[in-house]
Amino acid sequence: MIILELKIGKSEWIFLFLCMVLGIVAEEAFFRAEIGISYLVFITAFYGLFFYRYRGFSFAHQRFGYLVLICIWLLAAGYFINDNSYFFALNILVIPGLVFFHLILITSQKNIRWNKSAFITYMLSKLWLAIKYNFQFLSQLGTYFKQGVDESKFLVWKKVLIGILISVPVLFVVLGLLISADSQFERMLGGIPQWFQMLDGEVIFRIMIVLFYTFVFFGLMQALIKKQINVIIHDDKQKFTLDGIITLTFLVLINVVYVLFTIVQFKYFFSGTLQGDFTYAEYARKGFFELLFVTLINLTITILVLTYESKSTGYIKRIIQSQLTILVISSGVLLSSAFMRLSMYEEAYGFTFIRVMAHSFMIFLVVIFMYTLVKIWMEKLSLFHFYFISALLYYTLMNVINVEQIIVTNNLERYEQNGKVDIHYLNSLSHTGVLGLIDLYKVTPELPGLKDILIERKNEANISHISWQSYNLKRIQANDELRKLQIQ
Template identity: 75%
Template sequence: MELKIGKSDCIFLLLCMLLGIVAEEAFFRAEIGISYLVFIVAFYGLFFFRYRRVSFSHQRFGYLVLICIWLLAASYFINDNMYFYALNIIAIPVLVFFHLVLVTSQKSIRWNKPAFITYLFLKLGGAIKYNFVFASLLGKVFKQGVDESKFQVWKKVSIGILISIPVLMVVLLLLMSADTQFEKMVGGIPHWFQVIDAEVVFRIIVVLFYSFAFFGLMQVLMKKQINVMNQNGDQLTFKMDAVITITVLVLINAVYVLFTIVQFKYFFSGSLQGDFTYAEYARKGFFELLFVTLINLSITVLVLTFVKSTIGFIKRFIQVLLTTLVLSSAVLLSSAFMRLSMYEDAYGFTFIRVMAHSFMIFLVVIFMYTLIKIWIEKLSLFHFYFISALLYYTVMNVINVEQIIVTKNIERYEQSGKIDLHYLNSLSYTGIIGLIELYKENPQLPGLKNVLHERKNEANLSNYSWQSYNLKRVQANEELIKLHLE
């Protein structure tokens, strides 16, 4: 890879370094809050500045992905769910990378084909390679005017130091554990170098890492010579035999028909046999039914994708069998949904249970589209699945699932007198706001006053930086400070 670095590239590198400083400030100074949204604004500001003269491809889908990215980043500012907090650390960078590659790719490239994954990895590898070549170019620049023999010596000394560091770390730890005096002496070494601040060095490394990561990626995306979206490469060579497929589907559907009869006879009719309570029955079968439903979806997708093209009776028979499989899956989902609802009535609402409910609703949408795809072959499964999954994940981030959990648990308390205060307290600040509302209506509820008293003390002592600014936290702390505990 030959590089020609011009004046505009040097200016862009400086801008990437400024963006690297913003990234370090946003992610490494304090808990992430509004800082993620600030970083996304700065990042896309630089991106659109760099590509101001470039015509983007896949614009409609690109705007959809971009909106989802901004909403996910804003969720750190609006909500404070710890599960999504962790998931989005991975999800947002992946979506950003996908979006950048998508809109800068050739218009002929189809993102909903398997080869696009290869294209993504090629771009990622190209960005890494670009930085290595750029570093080599910088080395040549610094090398000018330096004696070759001295340069090689310093180069080898640097390599030797890097190699010896891990060995020295192990040896020093062993020697320090073997001799107390040596441990004291080595432990005092950092005080000899008060000038060097380890934290500053770490932050400089982080800034440089981000700077060159942004620089290398955006520089490589300017080049569109990589084209792996060969039409022949998208043709599937593996095919499933129609007769074998029919045999498998007939056997599977026979089992599901029998299961459906049992469900309608015992579960949907409202009567159970044996010693099981509804809560025990729900807990026993929910995850099994959900897993079987996912197996059914996988079988349906495999058949639609890999079965050899057929005509006439065989084709129609496969479509009927797949339709039966989808309808059986609807019965399984309905049974699982009812089981989970009964379990929630018995034991309360949690994040996992509410997310499981929402995921089943998402599966209903997927199965409805899949049912249409069975009879209308020209539809694309992956295209719809990807967009639906992206929208589902974004919506679940934005709507504040924990607010639903708090509301449902309070409603359950009003009906049954049962509530898990410790679980609500373990939630984010949405749970604290719910406990405050509960206290205003039921101040005599055992244990509630103590929980809020501890939270109020924490609110009075809390001191967060601008990076961690979060609307729910501010609302909860303000209500806690104003709350009068009798």
């Protein structure tokens, strides 16, 4: 149950104006050109307005809040420092989600635990509260402007406005069809006064975007700072449980399979010998994804048992813990095997974004499994708390370190060793790949196809114009190197 008091005063009008300015900044940052430094500019403006509105506010969960805030800034800075299209696309959703989570986290009550499932419900209630606040504000705004106006006349104008709003989208479609159907009608519309033709559809669209952002910022920040009465029911009673005997039987059977598989891995893979007609690269390609998928299944099983097992006691509990330990160790062997398979596959076919990310994800899983192993014997530890923070740090780190630079460096080293390199894949990367091709050209200018690619890239650099929104260090560096490159 949430009770929200709404009063429109001078401070609300000032803050609404500031939110409109922030809405203009958002439109300029995201809808004018390719995103670059503009995301960092927007985040700076957004949190500047937020901390101005919440000056003197007593924030909760400050240490974890600072961690999330640092990650948000680093992810936003990635648009300026690096140039990775994969992360750029993901961060369109990740950064706004983290910002929303951060605002709810630090403005919540101090006794609310963010690592519980009830916090998701709490976040959704705050989102609904922000939407409700905007409707209440607009309703009171209408009441404010209605003062001193005859009720019947106000109702008429209200209905006229609603009719106009309903007719506009229909008229756009109908007029477009009629103009296409009859040239005479099109010429007749050409005689409409010039002032009417100034209603550019793009301008209207941008105004709508600004207003949308304005009320998103205004509603959310205003709703969170208002006095509220929150009734949160903490239901710590576990409704679903796993029987100890059934769980133990299941773990024993599945661990037998994993122990046999581990023996096979040590016999063939870790010993450096293979049987049959498989090469190492073929063997790696054959089993990598299967092993990784099984590892994720094992992690899911371990989490479910730790969460829902019916808290057996005595020797049953110890045996279950031992079986979970075997499961985690077996998962480590699977990860090692998958890691080695992928390494051999990269040696045979080169390094790509997906392969390097798969390597990094397996290292992340090792960290997760190590913590889970400790959790098996120390029950008071929180799994979700560690998983969330480690996943956030892992994702932020992969954004910051420039994965594409690792790909380029390793592919160039591989070329020095065996003379094999996929220049077309390097060209498909961002400007980091272009810088790698330039380095490759300086060493081996006669490489087939390389000269043509760099000439095309140089021509693009010579005619390119980078707006302030798209300013990116890698893009600027690559264009400068291309312009200086002596190639005909």
